[in-house]
Structures are given as structure tokens and as C-alpha cells.
Amino acid sequence: MDVLTLSRLQFAFTxxxxxxxxxxxxxxxxxxxxxxxxxxxxxxxxxxxxxxFWVKIFALTxxxxxxxxxxxxxxxxxNWATYSRYVGDVFGSALAAEGIFAFFLESGFxxxxxxxxxxxxxxxxxxxxxxxxxxAMFSAIWIVVANSWMQTPAGFHVVGEGMxxxxxxxxxxAMVFNPSSMNRLSxxxxxxxxxGAFLVLSVSAYYLLKKRHIExxxxxxxxxxxxxxxxxxxxxxxxxxSARIAGQYQPAKLAAFxxxxxxxxxxxxxxxxxxxxxxxxxxxxKIPGFASWLLSNDAQRxxxxxxxxxxADRPPVxxxxxxxxxxxxxxxxxxxxxxxxxxxWRRGTLFQARGLLWIFVxxxxxxxxxxxxxxxxAEAGRQPWIVYGxxxxxxxxxxxxTANMVLSSLIMFTFIYLLLFALFIFLLDRKIRGGPEEEEIxxxxxxRHPYAIxx
Amino acid sequence: xxxxxxxxxxxxxxxxxIGYAILDGFDLGVGSLHLFSKTxxxxxxxxNAIGPVWDGNEVWLVTAGGALFAAFPDVYATVFSGFYLxxxxxxxxxxxxxxxxxxxxxxxxxxWRACWDVSFSxxxxxxxxxxxxxxxxxxRGIPLTAEKEYAGSFLDLLxxxxxxxxxxxxxxxxxxxxxxxxxxxxNPLHDKIRVWVQRTMIAFIVLYALTTxxxxxYVPHMAxxxxxxxxFFALPILGxxxxxxVPREIHxxxxxxxxxxxxxxxxALLALFGVGLYPNLVxxxxxxxxxxxxxxxxxxxxxxxxMLAIAxxxxxxxxxxxxxxxxxxxxxxxxxxxxx
Numbered sequence: 001m002d003v004l005t006l007s008r009l010q011f012a013f014t015x016x017x018x019x020x021x022x023x024x025x026x027x028x029x030x031x032x033x034x035x036x037x038x039x040x041x042x043x044x045x046x047x048x049x050x051x052x053f054w055v056k057i058f059a060l061t062x063x064x065x066x067x068x069x070x071x072x073x074x075x076x077x078x079n080w081a082t083y084s085r086y087v088g089d090v091f092g093s094a095l096a097a098e099g100i101f102a103f104f105l106e107s108g109f110x111x112x113x114x115x116x117x118x119x120x121x122x123x124x125x126x127x128x129x130x131x132x133x134x135x136a137m138f139s140a141i142w143i144v145v146a147n148s149w150m151q152t153p154a155g156f157h158v159v160g161e162g163m164x165x166x167x168x169x170x171x172x173x174a175m176v177f178n179p180s181s182m183n184r185l186s187x188x189x190x191x192x193x194x195x196g197a198f199l200v201l202s203v204s205a206y207y208l209l210k211k212r213h214i215e216x217x218x219x220x221x222x223x224x225x226x227x228x229x230x231x232x233x234x235x236x237x238x239x240x241x242s243a244r245i246a247g248q249y250q251p252a253k254l255a256a257f258x259x260x261x262x263x264x265x266x267x268x269x270x271x272x273x274x275x276x277x278x279x280x281x282x283x284x285x286k287i288p289g290f291a292s293w294l295l296s297n298d299a300q301r302x303x304x305x306x307x308x309x310x311x312a313d314r315p316p317v318x319x320x321x322x323x324x325x326x327x328x329x330x331x332x333x334x335x336x337x338x339x340x341x342x343x344x345w346r347r348g349t350l351f352q353a354r355g356l357l358w359i360f361v362x363x364x365x366x367x368x369x370x371x372x373x374x375x376x377x378a379e380a381g382r383q384p385w386i387v388y389g390x391x392x393x394x395x396x397x398x399x400x401x402t403a404n405m406v407l408s409s410l411i412m413f414t415f416i417y418l419l420l421f422a423l424f425i426f427l428l429d430r431k432i433r434g435g436p437e438e439e440e441i442x443x444x445x446x447x448r449h450p451y452a453i454x455x
Numbered sequence: 456x457x458x459x460x461x462x463x464x465x466x467x468x469x470x471x472x473i474g475y476a477i478l479d480g481f482d483l484g485v486g487s488l489h490l491f492s493k494t495x496x497x498x499x500x501x502x503n504a505i506g507p508v509w510d511g512n513e514v515w516l517v518t519a520g521g522a523l524f525a526a527f528p529d530v531y532a533t534v535f536s537g538f539y540l541x542x543x544x545x546x547x548x549x550x551x552x553x554x555x556x557x558x559x560x561x562x563x564x565x566x567w568r569a570c571w572d573v574s575f576s577x578x579x580x581x582x583x584x585x586x587x588x589x590x591x592x593x594x595r596g597i598p599l600t601a602e603k604e605y606a607g608s609f610l611d612l613l614x615x616x617x618x619x620x621x622x623x624x625x626x627x628x629x630x631x632x633x634x635x636x637x638x639x640x641x642n643p644l645h646d647k648i649r650v651w652v653q654r655t656m657i658a659f660i661v662l663y664a665l666t667t668x669x670x671x672x673y674v675p676h677m678a679x680x681x682x683x684x685x686x687f688f689a690l691p692i693l694g695x696x697x698x699x700x701v702p703r704e705i706h707x708x709x710x711x712x713x714x715x716x717x718x719x720x721x722x723a724l725l726a727l728f729g730v731g732l733y734p735n736l737v738x739x740x741x742x743x744x745x746x747x748x749x750x751x752x753x754x755x756x757x758x759x760x761x762m763l764a765i766a767x768x769x770x771x772x773x774x775x776x777x778x779x780x781x782x783x784x785x786x787x788x789x790x791x792x793x794x795x
Contacts, residue, residue: 060557066510067553071546073520077535078542084535085603088528089754093762096525099518100769107514108776111507112783115793119783159755163602166528168755398536400604409543416550423554427561 004394006406007079010413012379014071016372017417021065023371026140026189027196027227028058029133032113034223036126050220051129052117053436054200059114060431064424066107068417079406083386083396089168090156090175091146098142106135137189144188148181150387151378152249158390167390180245184378187238191374193231194334194367198360200224201341203432205360208351213435218351221360225345229338235331240294246381247295250388251304252313253381256320258282258291260305267291267303272325275318280307282321315383323377330370337363460759461749462734464526467766469729471522475515476725477631477718478777482509484632486552486579487625488651489572497644498572499560499795504639504788506795509556511780513549525762529603529752530736537597537605538589541612545585551578560795580625587624591617594728595674596740603747616673623662627721630655634701634717638710641787652705652713660698676738677731687730694723 001009032054039047073095076084084092112120112128120128155174156167169175201224207217247254254260259275259282260267269291273284289299306314337359344350351357386393482505492498505512524531535542555575559568595616598606633651640648670677681687697720704713732738736752739745753759 063510063553063557066513067550067557070513070517070549073517073524074535074542074546077520077524077531078539079536081532081536084524084532085528088524088531089758092521092525092528092531092754093758093765096518096521096762097765097769099514099521100765100773103514103517104511104773104776107510108780110510111780115507116783117793118791169758169761172761398532398539399602400536400606401539405539408540412543412547416547420550420554423558427558430561 001403001407003401003403003406004397006403006410007397007401008393010406010410011075011079012376013410013417014068014075014413016375017421018065018068018072019371019375020368021061021068022136022139023192023195023367024061024199025058025065025196026133026136026192027194028054028061028199029129029136029196030193031196031200031223031227032058032129033126033133034227036122036129040122040126046215046219049216049436049438050223053216054220055113056431057199057203057428059110060424060427062106062110064420067420071413079398079401080386080396081398081400083391086166086391086396087150087387089166090149090153093169093172094142094146094149094176098139098146102135102138102142104135105138106132109135140189140192141185144185145176145178145181148184149175149178151184151382152178152180152245153387153390154178167387179249180242183238183241183245187235187242187374190231190235190238191367191371193227194235195371197224197228197231198334198363198367201228201360202362202364205357206432207435209354209357209361216436221350222345225338225341225350228334229342232331232334232338236335239328239331244295247303250381252306252309252315253320253378254295255304255306255309256315256317256381257324257377259317259321260291260303261307262305263307264302265305266300267295267305269294270321270325272329273321275321277317313384315381320377320381323373323380326373327370327377330366330373334363334366334370337366460756460763461753463763464522464753464759465729465733465736465749467763468519468522468526469725471515471519473722473725475512475519476628476721478512478515479509480628480721481505481632481635482512483579483583484628484630484655485636486575486632487583487629488632488636488655489576489579491651492644495568496790498568499790500640500644500788501636502556502559502575503790503794504636506556506788507784508780510553511777513553522762522766526754526759527736527747527749527752528754530747533599533603533605533747533752534589534593534737537607538592538609538612540609541585541589545582548578548581548585551575552582556795583625583628584621587621588612588617590624590728591620593737594620594670594677594731596676596738596743596746599737599739599742599745599747601745603745603752616669619662619666619669623659623666626655626659626662627724630659630701631717631721634705634710634714637705638714639788649705653702656698656701677728680730680733687727690723690727690730694720694727697723 032051035047035051035054038044039051076091076095109128109131112125113132116125116128153167155169155171155176155178157170158165159168160166200220204217204221204224207213208221243254243257246257255267258267258269259273261280266289268282268286268288270282271285271287273282273286275282292301292303293299295301295303306317341350341356341360344353344356382388384392384394386396485501485505489498489501492501520531551574555571555578559571559575562568589612592612592614595614598611600606630652633648633655636648637645637652697716700716701713701720704710704716734749735746736749737747739747754762
């Protein structure tokens with residue numbers, strides 16, 4: 001394999017593996033804030049027990065996120081040096097802002113979350129949780145801003161020619177609020193909330209099915225369900241908006257989402273299908289004109305098709321199509337599932353519905369797959385560009401790095417990450433099986449100084 | 456030194472690296488010495504001495520990397536791609552260090568803990584060495600082309616001078632780590648670690664003397680600025696005084712002051728490095744005209760000023776958080792149920 005393929009493989013593999021963890025941290029962060037907030041308000045030991053348990057899970061996902069995240073920051077320079085020279089003036093500032101505004105905040109106060117139960121009061125502990133959750137959110141902001149700039153560049157001009165050309169900022173705020181950044185940020189953050197919420201749902205459902213930690217599980221499930229239902233339904237709005245923005249600014253990507261080749265015809269939406277790239281058609285079940293209607297409220301409105309673009313300027317159509325449809329299908333399923341859960345809760349049958357609980361146990365995989373598929377659709381759909389319309393992926397490589405070097409590092413990452421993943425699953429499983437620590441029955445002293453005594 | 460944005464960013468990247476060297480430096484030092492403690496309880500105490508803070512300390516490196524990318528993209532691109540295999544080793548070491556700290560105490564089995572103890576220690580030592588080797592090569596100069604690309608190989612990076620700087624860095628961080636541990640431990644462990652301070656300090660002083668001689672003989676360009684502006688001799692003198700002050704403070708039981716001295720010594724040494732390098736960021740050898748400087752490798756003035764605004768807003772916050780966290784976790788380390 002050539003150095004381009006290997007570098008792309010390595011980046012895809014390391015970012016996909018990394019992206020298992022930060023959404024869990026962002027999502028669990030919100031849930032921890034809710035739990036600790038409830039504890040602060042009610043002082044019920046149950047909420048403290050919940051917070052303590054989920055903090056431990058949070059810590060595990062956070063550690064994995066940190067360990068695999070630093071790889072990402074280095075890889076722009078190691079494998080994509082030409083890209084780094086080209087975008088450093090723009091992209092670098094977002095990355096540096098992420099370090100200053102997000103990572104210090106979350107990693108600093110995480111210490112209080114983990115080790116500070118006895119060292120600070122409940123209010124300060126709550127504030128620390130809030131700051132960690134905010135820090136996790138801020139990290140999403142800057143990296144999504146940076147990535148969105150690669151999708152819909154704005155606020156810059158290109159200086160120099162040929163090999164010396166590079167993008168320079170002309171308007172910082174136009175760069176930050178580029179056409180897709182705020183929409184994509186909300187889409188990513190909601191996806192992260194879903195990841196956290198469905199994990200909580202899954203573990204709670206597991207306990208209920210095994211008849212263990214019943215009160216803990218019921219309470220956790222309610223919080224998880226509310227967050228899951230809210231995030232899932234809102235995701236429909238941001239997803240819809242995201243497609244409209246892609247239609248406006250990245251028409252080749254949008255056309256690939258639906259395998260829409262015709263130059264000037266209304267676009268169909270597919271429930272599922274397979275793109276025959278050779279004959280430029282899609283085999284599958286479609287709703288005629290539905291994509292046009294979604295984009296413009298008019299099923300007859302023509303949509304720019306892939307034939308408008310030279311074959312060299314088209315993304316890999318079938319891959320983009322499939323990733324996009326996997327994401328959408330899971331997204332819809334999660335709405336149905338979470339709202340069905342809410343409905344059962346209202347009817348008072350939620351905790352007895354064993355079938356539904358079993359679906360919840362496995363639902364943790366939904367957001368994980370959807371988040372990955374969504375990113376693959378977004379990034380594959382941007383191809384062949386690394387910065388849309390400006391710089392091709394093949395032009396962004398490091399000039400001094402050889403295929404053998406990348407092959408050796410790819411083997412190294414494969415080995416390390418498989419090991420880490422096995423350990424992560426093993427420890428996560430152990431923590432879940434171990435369950436929350438039992439809280440002491442509150443004594444009078446405990447009521448007055450709830451944090452002074454160890455449970 | 457002209458007061459322009461490029462020079463300010465040279466200094467700011469330097470400040471971030473000094474912050475990293477001082478803060479994560481003691482984590483790396485503690486990790487490097489980890490296997491010298493024998494019992495499980497001792498090892499847990501050492502681990503928990505850095506437990507609440509190591510993660511935040513590593514962020515200084517991440518932020519320094521981001522700042523380098525933003526302020527001097529050519530340096531970031533040239534060095535990271537040129538030192539490809541070295542950076543991959545550094546990444547592997549940083550990953551193993553992070554998960555070793557997190558995973559070690561999660562299971563009680565001896566073999567589990569022994570494996571993570573070894574990987575914690577080995578990865579900390581490897582990180583220290585690699586950082587030192589990188590600094591050594593930057594000081595010595597590396598072959599660059601007119602296109603700002605690295606023209607050497609991985610093995611060229613392992614030259615004797617760079618390896619010497621690598622060893623010196625490892626010894627410095629071990630010394631710094633053991634001084635931090637003196638501050639955080641009590642009773643017999645405290646007395647034991649005082650001996651470590653002495654030994655690591657002797658190792659560091661010997662290696663530092665060798666490095667200084669090697670620098671004057673083989674890398675004389677690093678000494679040029681000092682000849683032009685003798686005022687900069689204050690830095691090595693300050694560094695030496697700070698080092699000399701450490702045993703004095705430890706002898707009098709002023710552990711915190713000893714630690715502050717050690718921090719000052721690291722800051723002085725890195726400042727020394729910065730003065731020797733300025734205004735270059737990566738020196739080209741043998742063709743100095745291809746060197747990456749704070750001017751030919753920098754982002755636009757607009758970006759540098761935007762970044763300065765970000766730094767001026769962000770850094771006081773960062774320093775605020777750091778002080779808060781260290782204040783909450785002040786005092787001797789004790790094991791409890793939340794400990795690693």
C-alpha cells in the first residue's frame with residue numbers, strides 16, 4: 001500500500017478509536033451534573049451513590065480519551081505535514097484554544113471529582129463536576145470548529161502560490177462561525193449526550209433485569225431516559241439542518257448521501273440501497289423527491305447531482321451513502337426507543353417491561369455506531385478534499401514520511417489499541433458487575449455533614 | 456531581542472514548555488523511579504502522590520503542541536514529520552503511562568500490578584529520554600532542505616550529543632520527581648526518598664557538567680548569545696544556585712522550598728536553551744540558511760495577535776485552576792478508598 005492509503009487508514013483508525021470515548025465523557029458529564037445537582041438539592045444518599053458510581057465509569061472513559069487523544073494532536077504534524085503548513089494559521093489557533101480553554105479545565109477538576117469527595121464540600125464538588133462537564137463540552141466546540149472549517153472554509157484568504165500557498169485568517173469570528181460549525185457542533189454534542197444517556201440506560205436495565213441495585217437502577221434509568229429522549233428528538237432537528245447546509249455548501253457530499261447522480265432532477269431519499277457507482281444508479285427502496293422536499297420543502301426542486309462533478313472530484317459514493325443511512329436509521333430507532341420508554345414510564349410499566357429492558361441493554365451500541373457512521377459519512381463525503389475545494393487529501397501528506405514508517409506505526413497502534421480496548425471492556429464490565437457501593441444508613445451526624453463520613 | 460509578536464510567541468511557547476517540564480517533569484521523574492520502591496503500599500503512595508495532578512500536567516504538552524501548530528506551523532510540520540518514528544515512540548510511551556496509572560490498582564493480582572508497574576516506569580523513562588534527545592537535536596541542529604523538510608534519518612537523531620542531553624534530562628526529572636516525593640511523603644518512606652534525592656542529584660550534576668562541556672566544544676553556536684550579551688550569564692548562575700540550594704533546604708527540612716528551587720532550576724535551564732536558540736526554532740546543520748526561525752516559520756501577524764488575545768484570556772484561568780487544584784490536594788499523600 002502507498003503512503004497515502006496507509007496514512008488515511010491510520011488516521012481513520014486512530015480517530016475512530018479515540019471517538020469511542022469523548023462522547024461518553026461529554027454525555028456522562030451532563031448526567032453527572034444532573035445527579036449531583038439532585039443530591040445537592042435533596043441530600044438523598046441515593047443520588048450521591050449514583051454520582052459516585054458514574055464518576056468511576058466517567059473516569060475510565062476519560063482516561064481512555066486522554067490516552068488516545070494526544071495521538072490525534074500529533075498526527076496532523078507527523079502524517080499530514082503539508083496540510084499542517086497549509087492550514088496552521090487557521091486550524092492551529094482552534095487547536096490551541098482547545099488546549100487552553102477545555103483540556104486544562106476538565107483534567108484539572110476531574111481530580112476533585114475523583115479524589116475530592118472528602119477534601120471539598122458538596123457544593124464545591126458539584127461545581128467541579130459542572131466545570132468538568134463544561135470543559136468536555138468546550139473541547140467539542142473547538143475541534144468541531146476546526147473540522148467544520150475544513151468542510152466549509154470561511155474567514156481566510158490564500159497567500160502565496162504553488163508549494164508556498166497557505167490559508168491565513170482574515171476574520172477570526174467568520175472562521176469560528178463558518179457556515180457549518182454551529183450546526184455541526186450541536187449535532188456532535190447531542191450525539192455525545194445520546195452516547196452517555198444510552199450507556200446509563202443500558203447498565204440500569206441490566207441491573208433491573210438481574211434484580212440488583214433496584215432503587216439505584218430505577219433512578220439512574222429515569223435520568224438516562226430523559227436525556228436520551230430529549231437528545232434523540234433534538235438530533236432530528238440538527239441532522240436535518242446539517243443536510244441542508246451540506247446541500248448548500250458541499251453539494252457533492254449531499255449528492256453522495258443519497259447517491260444522486262442526475263444533473264438537474266429532484267433527489268430521492270432512500271430507506272436503504274446500494275450504489276452501483278459504475279452505472280451511476282442506486283438499487284434500493286426510495287421515496288421519490290423526498291430528499292428535495294427535505295432540502296427545500298419542494299419535492300420537484302432539482303438538486304445538484306454527482307454528474308456535475310468530474311469523477312476525480314467525487315467522494316466515494318457508496319461508502320458515503322451507507323454510512324449516512326446507517327446513521328439515520330439508528331437515529332430514528334433511538335427516537336422511537338427512548339420515547340417508547342418515556343411512554344412506558346408514564347404508564348408505570350417501564351421497570352417490568354423485560355423485552356424493552358433487554359433492548360435497552362444493547363441500545364448502548366446504537367449511539368456508538370451512529371456517531372462513528374456519522375463521522376465517516378462526513379469525512380468520506382468531503383473527499384477528495386482535505387480542505388473542501390482548496391486542498392486535496394493526497395496533497396496534504398508529509399513529504400519525509402515513507403510507507404514503511406507509516407506501516408510500522410499503524411501496526412503499533414493496532415496492537416496497542418486492541419490491547420487497550422480489551423482492557424477497557426474488561427474493566428468496564430468489572431465495574432458494572434461490581435455495582436455501586438452501598439451507602440450507609442444516614443445517621444444524625446451524616447445528615448449534618450454528609451461528606452464527612454465514608455460510606 | 457526586539458519586542459515583536461514573533462518574539463512574544465517564542466517566549467510563550469517557551470513558557471508552556473517550561474510549565475510542562477516543571478509539572479509533568481515531576482510525574483515523569485516519579486514514574487522513572489517507580490521500580491525503586493519495593494512494597495505495594497509504597498508504590499501506591501508514589502502513584503497517588505501524582506494521582507490527582509498528572510493528567511492536568513500533561514495538558515501543558517498538548518497546549519504547547521497546539522500553540523506551536525498555531526504560531527509556528529512550519530516548525531510543527533517539519534519536526535513532527537521529520538522525527539516521525541521518535542514521535543510515535545513518544546506517543547506509545549505517553550499512552551502506556553496514562554493507562555498504567557489508571558489501570559494498575561484496579562485489580563489486586565500481583566502479576567497485573569507488576570506488569571503495569573514496569574510499563575509505568577519504562578514509559579516514563581522513555582518519555583524523559585525522548586524529550587531530552589529531541590531538545591539535544593534541536594540545539595545541535597538537524598539537516599534541513601530549502602523546502603523546510605528534514606533531510607536526515609531516525610538514526611541521525613541518536614547522535615552522542617543528543618543522547619547525552621537525553622540522559623541529562625532523565626536525571627534532572629528523576630531528581631525533580633524525588634524532590635516532589637519528599638514533599639508529599641512522610642515517615643520512613645520520606646527518609647528513604649531523601650537518599651534518592653542525593654543520588655539523582657549527583658547523577659544530574661555529573662551529566663550536566665558533561666553536557667555543558669560537550670555544548671561548548673561541539674555546539675558552540677548555543678553559547679554565542681552569551682558572548683554577545685553577558686547579562687544572560689545570570690541564567691546559568693541562577694540555575695546552579697537553585698540546584699545548590701536544594702540539598703540545603705532538604706537538610707533543614709524545608710521540603711517545599713527545595714521543590715521551588717528545583718522548579719527554578721528547570722526554568723533557568725530551559726530559558727538558557729531558549730536564549731541559545733533565539734531567534735531560531737530549528738537550526739539547520741550543515742546549511743544554517745535553511746534554519747526555521749521565528750520569522751520564516753511563523754503564522755501571519757493577524758493570527759499571532761488573535762492567539763495572543765486567547766493566551767491573555769486563557770492563561771490566567773489556567774494558572775487559577777492549577778493553583779486551586781494543587782491547593783485542594785496539598786499536604787502529604789494518604790491512601791483512601793478513592794486512591795489509585
